Amino acid sequence: MKVVCIRDENKPKSIPQEKWVVKGNIYTVVYAVNMSIQVGKLGYKLAEIDLDEACFPYQYFSADRFRTAEESDVTVLKESLDLEHV
Numbered sequence: 001m002k003v004v005c006i007r008d009e010n011k012p013k014s015i016p017q018e019k020w021v022v023k024g025n026i027y028t029v030v031y032a033v034n035m036s037i038q039v040g041k042l043g044y045k046l047a048e049i050d051l052d053e054a055c056f057p058y059q060y061f062s063a064d065r066f067r068t069a070e071e072s073d074v075t076v077l078k079e080s081l082d083l084e085h086v
Helices: 071-084
Strands: 002-005 026-034 042-046 066-068
Touching: none
Parallel strands: none
Antiparallel strands: 002 026, 002 066, 026 042
């Protein structure tokens, strides 16, 4: 499932900036889980970012940071990627 980041503020200190989501970027959800740290919240594992043991205790991104990507979001991303290869 493709999602768009809608909220990238309040990054936990234990997660390096290069492993953080960016508002407006599209990500691929590998799977979703009920998070144990934030009870009652859904967490996403993303294909593009590996939250490894250095990010402990964080393993997932809160689903409320994202919205489902629409076809128009993916088209804009594809067009921008195509322009990079020109």
